[in-house]
Structures are given as structure tokens and as C-alpha cells.
Amino acid sequence: MSKLWDKGLALNQQIEAFTVGNDYLLDQSLVYYDCIASKAHASVLEKAALLSPDEAQQIKQGLDDIIALQIKGEFEITSEQEDCHTAIEAYLIETLGELGKKIHTARSRNDQVLTAQRLYYRDQLKEVESLRVKLIETMAQFVERFGQISYPGYTHMQKAMPSSFAMWGWAFIESMEDNGMLLATVSKILDQSPLGTAAGYGVPLEIDREMAAQELGFARVQQNPIYAQNSRGKFDALLIHSLSAMTADFNKIASDLILFNMSEFKFVKLPDEFCTGSSIMPQKKNPDVLELMRAKHHLVKACEFEVSSLTGNLISGYNRDLQLTKEPVMKALKITQDCLEIAVLLFQNLEVNEDRCQKAMSPELYATERAYDLVRQGVPFRDAYIQIAHSLEEDS
Amino acid sequence: MSKLWDKGLALNQQIEAFTVGNDYLLDQSLVYYDCIASKAHASVLEKAALLSPDEAQQIKQGLDDIIALQIKGEFEITSEQEDCHTAIEAYLIETLGELGKKIHTARSRNDQVLTAQRLYYRDQLKEVESLRVKLIETMAQFVERFGQISYPGYTHMQKAMPSSFAMWGWAFIESMEDNGMLLATVSKILDQSPLGTAAGYGVPLEIDREMAAQELGFARVQQNPIYAQNSRGKFDALLIHSLSAMTADFNKIASDLILFNMSEFKFVKLPDEFCTGSSIMPQKKNPDVLELMRAKHHLVKACEFEVSSLTGNLISGYNRDLQLTKEPVMKALKITQDCLEIAVLLFQNLEVNEDRCQKAMSPELYATERAYDLVRQGVPFRDAYIQIAHSLEEDS
Amino acid sequence: MSKLWDKGLALNQQIEAFTVGNDYLLDQSLVYYDCIASKAHASVLEKAALLSPDEAQQIKQGLDDIIALQIKGEFEITSEQEDCHTAIEAYLIETLGELGKKIHTARSRNDQVLTAQRLYYRDQLKEVESLRVKLIETMAQFVERFGQISYPGYTHMQKAMPSSFAMWGWAFIESMEDNGMLLATVSKILDQSPLGTAAGYGVPLEIDREMAAQELGFARVQQNPIYAQNSRGKFDALLIHSLSAMTADFNKIASDLILFNMSEFKFVKLPDEFCTGSSIMPQKKNPDVLELMRAKHHLVKACEFEVSSLTGNLISGYNRDLQLTKEPVMKALKITQDCLEIAVLLFQNLEVNEDRCQKAMSPELYATERAYDLVRQGVPFRDAYIQIAHSLEEDS
């Protein structure tokens, strides 16, 4: 079967490879979502009398068959088909004949792709959210186990004042709570149904967009067809940014722990499974997992950068450039979920070395307290500060 | 008077220039906010009996004097003082003597800077919000005036289907409404008081942080001192991202209008004030203002990039690197507000050229409608589509 | 067989998936290069009497066998092996027994990976260079065919002065020549052998690094072992930047042609193979290939951003984060080569529509010439300019 837009022109194979990219691979994740969106669309067409009840029923059955095949790993999208949308329509035409050709009424590939992506993002964000909650729980348990242990707090990477693993752990719990607030709003902003906006200028048919939105569980209809297309890169960048707020935390957690795990500190004991050896140095237990956790934040930021950069200086409406935002969003979601899972494992297994922490609590950490002792005796803070500073210089 | 941290070490001038940067210029915007934060801090110190009621009163009066001076443009921050915080404390010591040395009790420059910035951001975001509302209003009026005019909708920069200036204008109104949802959440996330977290590990004194937060109008206290510091780059990046959602819209509006203003289109008539001439070509009326509106979005994204990049791979707690996030946030706020204002002027003065729009409504824009006419007669969409496609090829 | 660094610790599967990534897939491209580098290393070990002549011979034979297998698509790298380096050593141990365990003498996986990558980059850059030359040739032929046709030159996206397709084509030929100058220097900077720098601090054995460099065709030895590791992200970012100079040109070529191909212009006729249809609009021939060519530049920039961002704020020496620079470099090379090939096809098949160009040469394009006519009669340029400007305003 030919592609949706094929009108009989021969396409050079090289050009085909260039344009298809790896959509046909990525799109396995979208088959389910395109099918349920197409089912809702069939209902809409039925209501608009563009499909008879029986036709709608047959199409929905065909779509359910595809879902069943896909679950069994038996629904193939060929490189020639380019994406899941063509493959699904092809299947319907193959199995239902003429009737299959009716499903693409009153929509375009543009809104079809958008709808499937939004449904997919919604489920992925739910998974992110549930991992986020799990992680907070795990971090709270870590704090319960080790929170009372003091260690030196650093500023400018210099010993500053006493800290504790409760203070350290809660720093990230609070951050993850703020991340949740952002994630909720981003999810809400994305929770609008583009189905029925067609190519970006609506369709010259009366269809019930509200019905489709409800059937698919969207909170609202995205009314404006131009905005539906314009929001593509915009929502993608926003979604990735909200993920990067979490990976930024992982970047910092990893940076802290890689330092605290150095032999010069050893405030923490990493789980053995988080370390690997060296191919040349027999003594090494390298914190590879943490280094990768630190590094993967930058991959997520690169995804955000890619999406923003792609869509700059383009006019309104669909441009093919937008196709390329799909992969970075999927990649950012995958990385963030992976990092969340690894972070849960980390906090379940991370141990604090109380002895080494204790030994690191050297006197200079208490200089501020000593200054405040003077303050309590009535010395203005600035004078107390200078007095302690001088006494420290004499000591050293 | 010496800098807050000066302990008598000589500092090479070259190094001083390197470290100070232009904070002493930027900080004029923060003087007011540091003063009101310091007033709230004086109340806290009074409650903690670290200042007598009379002392607190004198300090507050001194701070009010500074505010008054600043309004008159007479409060100077010298390059040697480095920032407004040193200048303010210096003024208090100069005018109040020993008493002035007490205001820095129970805080550090780290939380002091953060508090002033957050208060400043809050006011700036309110200004953004009010401009956003004004812009939506202005766009709605534009749509009222010109919305009924049709023009060709483009996909792939090719004539696609009929659009209208109502559809075009509402695309950006809807987008600006979503931007408002994001802005509200970002404002809420930032609305927490860091005052009292000191250098990032709290202070060894009992102080009423809740009281300071209330006096300053913060919705809540940012409890964790480490998070207060860690949130610096994080909140900054988030804030800029929420601004960039708006400048992305301006980028698109400008891209559309620059195209629509070309002599080949002339769908719109830009206000004369939005155009400039060429130094060599007498005929030119260039859409410079729109080109700059398009371009400035990239400056905002660069600010976001800068903040994210700065803070990657750093351990928890304050690092001096964070000082450099101040300028990009201020810059992004300024650009966004400027663009919002220019966008208001634009929509107040933009006109649509109905005649040229009408002429551009060529037959191919109605191909989809013709296909749907066939669909209404019972032809499956795919077949209708192919039939129209062939008839168009014969025409051309 | 266990991984190079495996010392018997059990590794949670989830963590393994997280750390391995898709190196085992990417590394198929590196098998050949690791084998020839290992052959050179065997020669070095033989010279250092760490292998007997016969042992060196056997190892080289084993490596040749691997190359032969790989060419036939029969050399497998399993996910458990993680990368090609482990797989190759495993094969040698499996087939040569104890002897296989000797090849990793006097090197580390760090310099081994770097060497294979550099050899791979060198071949890839040669391919880029040969495509660049081919493209210049093709563009010159395009100019020969269509160069004499005039079209309106634009500034500020407004008709400015007469241009021609010779001027347009040569703009990109000159740019591609400058790109060649950059590419040559980047290739030269990268052309240094890291083999023998081991983990980043050398090896406590006398080995002839010069010999390895010569056998592998490197121009010089990268002397400093720390620099060998530090140069990893640095060279990668530089390489990608030099590629992005080319994709930036493609971005501009595509942007120009997408505009010139609009029905409002039609200065050019794109080859049919470069266009696709719409799933809803029967009339459309969309310039998808050019849109993707435009878009892919941003993917390359994102790769550069990713590499730079990854390596910021890290201390000297190998950090596992650096592993993640491999994929973006490979991706950027692939995209650039693809775009070069597509650009060749484009210029081979692109046609100029002389008739439409002619019709677009409206009088305002000659305003500057008219001003210069006055200049030749002695009128100062500024006065001539104002005179023509006024006459144009009266006309319009």
C-alpha cells in the first residue's frame, strides 16, 4: 500500500531514506495511541453520519485487532510505510477494503500525529509522576536511616558550616516537590485534544471535537487549528524543560556523591552494583553509574535545545521540520524515567559512613558559631566576625 | 568601607575587575528590594532580641533613607563596593556607627542576595503578567477589526487551505493564555522566602523565618537551606524558560508578518514606525522592528542556555559561579517586557490588506473542500482525494 | 567472557542496561578500527619484547579474522559485552587462549577507545571532504546552466537589488571553500595518536609510541596522556562545529529555496523527487526534503551543544561522562554526509524558472542604480538617494 500522501510520483531511494529517518522504529510506541485515537475518530465520523454505525464498528474492531497484534509484537511498520499512521491505515484497507479508506475523513496526518503523541506523552508523564512520588518516599526513608549524621557543608567547595544528611536529603525532597508542581502544570497545559484541527486550518465538515476529546480523556479541546500546529515545538520544549528540572537534581545528587565517595572523603558508601572496575588498574571501583546519571542531564538539555532550535524563525502552521521533535521528546522521557529508577535504587542502597563524616568535622566549621557566641554576648556581628577571623589566622 | 568579606588582604586590581563584573551597575535595580528585605530582617532580629526595638527602628529608618536616595538617583554603588549589599551595609555603618554592624547578624550574603532577587523577580513577573493581559486584550481587538478577512493558510510554506485573521489572531491568544498558566505556576514555585538560610546551612540562632516571609509577602518559607542555594540556577532557568514561551510566540508572529509583508504577499500593512530605510537603497521600508522581535527570542534562549550550562556538574551549596546567573535573568526579563510592549503597539497599529488577501485566495486552496464535497456524496475520502489530485494535475 | 573490568561483582540488570546504553550497536562501526589499532599495538608489544614475534603474529591473525567476520556481518557484540573492545578481546582469548590475555598489556580501554575513534573520525572526515569537493563541482555546473538568470536580491526579506543565480550559487561555493579550510585544520588537529597514553597517565613500561602512530598513519603522537583524555570532548566539539559550518550552509540553501519555490515566487522548480504530498490536501507538493535539510542543521548543533555541555565543569582525566560523546559525533557525521549527498542530488536536478524570475524584476530593484546615475552626474550620493526616495514615494 502506498503512503498517505503518495500520488504516484517515483521517489529516489536515497531521498526516501533521508526523509523517513527512524520514525518507523520510534512509532512502535505510538501504535496503541494512534489506534485509540482513531477509534474515537470513528465515533466522531459516525455521529457526523460520515460512517454508518456498522462501518464505525468494523473500523473499531480492525483497530482493536491492530492493538492486539502490536502487544504480541506482530504489528510491523516497514521503512517504506514510513510511520505507524500509514501502517495502520494500510492494515485497515487491506482487511476492510473500501471502508478502510474512510477513516482518514475529517482529519489530516498533522492532527493525527499530534493526537497520538499527546496521548503517549500523557501516559509517559504519569509514569514519570509515579516514579517521582516513589523517589520522594525512598529519599525520606534514606533520611530516616542516616539523616542524623553530620558532615561538613561546603560553599565554594570549601568547608563552611556543619550540615547533615537530613539537610542534604531534604534539599532534594523539597526540590522534587517543586518539580511535581511544575510537572502537574505542564501536564495540564498539554492536556488538550488537537483531533479535528486537521492540517492546521480545520476541516470543512461539522464534527464534534468535544466528543473525541472526552472519549480520549482529554481535559479540553485545543480550539485553534493553527495553534495546534504551533504548539508542537512549544509543548515539546516545555515538556522536556520540566523533565530537565528533575535531571538537574540528579546531576547535582551525582556530583555530590561522586565527591563524597572519593577516598579523601568517603562520607558515603556506594552500593557495589553502582561501581565498575578499570581495564588497567586493578584497584579501581569507579562510580560509573553516578557519572552517567550526572552526564545524562546534559542529554536531556540537548533534547530541549534541539527542539527549541528547530522551531525558531519558522512561520506558523505545519512545517516538516516539526517531525524531528518526536525523537528528542521520546529520548528525554526515556532518560528521565531511567534516571528516576536508578535514583530509587541509589537511595535504597546508599549508606553513610558515620565514622569518616565525624572525622571530617574539623574546628573551622564552627567558626560561625563562635562568632555568634560573641554576638549573644552583645558584640556586633561584624566585630565578632573580625575577631574570630584574626584568631583563626593566628592558629594556622 | 571595606567589602563584606574583606579581611585586610590586598587584592590585585586586575583580579578585582575580573570578579566584580558589572554587578555594581545591575544592582541599582536591587537596592529597593535589598532594603525592604533588610527591614524585615531587622524585625526578625528584634523579635530574637538580637536588636532592641530602638535599634531596629533606627536601622529601618536608615534603610528607608537609602530607598529615598535611590529613588532620587542619589544612592551610589561604587565598583569597589562590588554590589548593592555592601553599599547598603556601608551606608548604615557610616550613618549609624556600631549599630550598622549588627544588621548582618543571622544571615549571609548568600540568602541576602537570593531574597532581594526573588522580590525583584516577583515584581518583574507581575509586570510581565500585566503586559500579557494587555496584549491578549489588544490582540482580541485586532481580531475584532480584521478577523473576518480570509487569507491563504500555509503548510510546508505552501498554500494549503483557507485561513482567516481571526484564526491567526486566536492562535496567539490561546497560546498567550497557556503562557499565563505556566507563568502563574512558575511565579508560585518561586514565591518562597530564602531569608534565614544564610550561607546555605542555616544559622545557629533561633530566628522566626515565617515572620520575615510574611512581612515580605512570600507565600511560604523555603525550608531547606541547601535547597535555597541549589534552587538558584534552577529557578532562574525555569523563569527564563517561562519567558521564552512568550518570546517564541513573538518569534512566530514576527516570522509570519515579515512574510505577509513582502511585496509578493502584502496581506498586511505594518505601521510606518515599524519600518526603517536602507542606507543605499532609496526604495526600502524594512521591517526592522519585526526582525528584531524575531531575533530577540534567541537572546532569551541564550540566557536560558547560559544559566543551565553554568550550573551543570556543580556540587550542592553556593558556588561563586552562581553569581553569573543574575545578569541573564535580568536581561531575559527586560527583553520579554520590551517585546510585550512592542507587540501591544504592533497589534494596535497593524492593518490587514483585504484586497491583497482576497486576490491570494487561489483555487487550489479549495481542493480539500472539493474532496469533501465528494465525500458527502459517499465517495471514500482516499478515493475522493486521488480524484481531485488528478483533476488538479490536468489543470496545471 | 567477562567484561574488561569485571572482578566478579554481580551487577543488577537494570544498572547494566543504564550503563551500557547502545554502545554495543554503535560499536559495529568501530570494530575495524579497533582491530587495526590492536594490530599496531601488537607490533609495539613485540618491539618491547612483551610479545614474541610468533605471539604477535598469532594475535594479528586473530584480529584479521575478526575484520573478515565483521565484513561478512558475522562478528557479534552482545549487550553483555558492552562494547567492541571487550568483544574483540573476548574473541582473542577464546581462540588463542592465554595468549589473548596479553594484548591489553601497556594500554587501557581509555586510549584504546580514543584510538579507534580517531581512526574512524579520520575516515569519516575523508568521506566528508570528498563529498564537499563533489558538491562544489555540482554547484559550479548548476551555475553554468542557470547562472545568467537574474532574480530579485532580498535584504530584510524585501526586494533590494538585482541578483543572479550565478551570484547565489557562488555564495555557497565560496562558503564551501572556506568550510574546506576549516575542515583541513580540524582534521590536522585530530591527526595525533593517543595510543599508549593508557588510562590518562601513561604506562610504566618502555613502549615505542612513535611506531604505533606511524603504522596507523597518524601525523604525530599526542604526547601528553592527560591531554589525550582532556581532548576527548574538546576534539569532538570542534569536529562537530566544523560539520555545522556546512549544515549551516544547507540550512540557508534550503531556506532560500523553500521561499523561492512558493507559488508567490516560483523562481525555481524543485525536482519532483524532492516533494511529497499531503494526506488531506490533494493539491500539495511539499518541499519536505528541503525542510528536513533545513531542520537537520539544528540536530547537528544539538550534538555540538551536547558534547560541550557534557564536559563542562569536569576535572581533568577520564570521567565516564565522556563515553556519551561518541553517539553525538557519529550522529553529526552521518547527518552531514547525508545532507552533502542530498545537496549534490539537489543541485544536479534543480531548475530555475527564468520566466518567473524575469517577471519579478520590478522597478524598485533599480532604485539604487538610478541613484548612481545621478551620482555619475555629480550629485552627492546622499542627495541622489533622497531625490530617488521621494520620486518613489510619489509613484506609489
Place this chain on the structure above:
Amino acid sequence: MSKLWDKGLALNQQIEAFTVGNDYLLDQSLVYYDCIASKAHASVLEKAALLSPDEAQQIKQGLDDIIALQIKGEFEITSEQEDCHTAIEAYLIETLGELGKKIHTARSRNDQVLTAQRLYYRDQLKEVESLRVKLIETMAQFVERFGQISYPGYTHMQKAMPSSFAMWGWAFIESMEDNGMLLATVSKILDQSPLGTAAGYGVPLEIDREMAAQELGFARVQQNPIYAQNSRGKFDALLIHSLSAMTADFNKIASDLILFNMSEFKFVKLPDEFCTGSSIMPQKKNPDVLELMRAKHHLVKACEFEVSSLTGNLISGYNRDLQLTKEPVMKALKITQDCLEIAVLLFQNLEVNEDRCQKAMSPELYATERAYDLVRQGVPFRDAYIQIAHSLEEDS
């Protein structure tokens, strides 16, 4: 005097502020270069008989007067004039009357700006180059003083193998040498004269562009007028990238030294002038200068990002967006030069703490050497490695 392009249209003040930006401030750096370029242009006009010898002489004298004024700080560019080019032409008209109006013959502001910028960049890059050479010299002297001292080499931020300050210092010397190779090529690519390309489509007059190029010391003429404009963002991004190769080194030097300066290491002693205190903690000597050196790399990368992002998806020829590339290039040059100067000061004053380095040379650093001792006795490397690994586990 009115702006170059002013044709009598009133410009809303708000819009003027938006479009002018701070060019009138930045342009003080360009006055000299615009004057010498204009002098060369006067020679060209004289040769083309568009100026008489006497006229050319008067104009050149006027330009010399401006240079003299500027040196004394007395050449003002007002915000209304927008940039140095208008201010210079205004001065000539004011002092020379009608004659002043002739200098803008056969050029446009587009090539005028480009020429002044390239001349400015050339001088700035020479300054960068001379600082680079000075730094290498200083680093070599540092190595002479402290190179023989061993310290632990780290991989994965774990003690790996013995290193030395010679190895460390030379890592950056080699890198700075490679940076020089890149810088030289970038300088060469930029060394072409755009003067005479006018607005981007040449001028309809015979002028001797070669003569202008020679008089200004350019290596060659940039032939193609479209390329002259297109190269603007391209060369800017390339220039900044070549600077960022240096600031990336400073980022790493600073990251290393901040770690090595921690009390847990104290391998180095920073000069007192490089450290500042804390406003709350009397004991602190923070490595602020190094933190800012680390941070400023990201500002340079943000400048590169800004320039690349600005120019994406724009068509050929001048677009006003390009005006905004001036500031990031100037900023990146300033930061890089500042960092080079600070780096020279750093290596002049940095000391190594031999005693602390010695104490840090713990036994595990020699594990690889112990394995190689076994290798020399004939044990295959892999077996030697495992043997030492086991013995270390028993020890610990």
C-alpha cells in the same frame, strides 16, 4: 543629523529604544576601524573618479580628526545616531558640508559594518594570540618550578596512577598549542575584505575592491556579495568557537585547582589575591577567581549558541537579526582575553604543596605498576591484573 536611512518618517521613541539597543555604546570600539575603512574607501572612490584627489584628501583628514577625538574620549555617539557609522558620516557632513555626503557612495551600511567589525576582530584576535603565547611561556615556567612533584592522577574522580605537575602543566600547554592552530586558521578564514559588497548584491559602479583590501591589510577580497552577508553569523560563530576552545581549557584548569585546593587535598596553594572571604564565615578563603574562570566558559558558549541560534532558518542576504551578533562576539572576545590574563597571573603565582602531594601518594596508585612487574615476569596482563585485584581486596 538624521540616521543613514532616515527618510523623514517619525519614529516612536519606544520603538527607537527597542531597535537601537546599546549599539551606540558598543560602537566606541569600532570608531577607529570604521575610520580607517572609510579612508581606504575614499582612496577607492578617488581611483574611480567619484572623488577628486582634493576631496579624498579632505575626507581622510576629517576621518583622522575623528580618530584623534576618539582617542581623547571626545567623539560622542548619541543614542539617536544609533551607531558609529551614522555618527562618523554626520561629523563629516557637519565639518565638510556637501562633500561629506559623498563618502557613502559605492557602499552600504551592510558592508561598512562588516568591514569595521572584521578589522576590529583582527586586532582582537592578535591580542588573543599574543596572550596565548604569553600563557604558554608562563605555564612552561610553572612546570620548571614545580613539574617534578608527583601527585595522584585521577580517573572517574578516583585515585588512579601517579601523575606529576609536569604532566598536568604540559597537558594544557599542548592544548594551548592546538588552540593556536585553530586560531590561526580561523583568523585566516576571516581575513577577507567585504568592502564593496554593499548591501549584499554589489554596486552598479566599477570600483577597485582589491585596492581597498590591500590598503586595509586584508589577505584577500571576499568576492561574493551574498556570501559577505551570509558569512556574518557564520564567521561570528566560528570565531567564538575558537575562543571557547581556550575557555574550555580554563574551565578544566579551574575545576582541577578548585578540587586540589580543598582542605582534603591542598596539593596547591592559590595566591592570596585569588581568594576572597565569606560575609558570615570568618574562616573562609574562597577560590572565587577560579570559580569565575570556570563559570565564564559557559558565558562564551552561550555567546556561540546565541549567534548560531539567531541565524538559523533565515534566508540569504542581510536580515536585521544579524545586528545582534555584534554584542556576543565582543563579549566573548573580552571574556577570553580577561581569562587569558588571569590565567597568566595564576600560573605566575600558583604554588604546589609538595608535602601534601607526597602524603597523598597512597599505595593503590601503584597497583598498575605491580601488575606490570608480574607482566615482566611473564604473567599475561589479564592474569596479573586479577592477581593484584584480589590481593588489594584482601588488604582492604
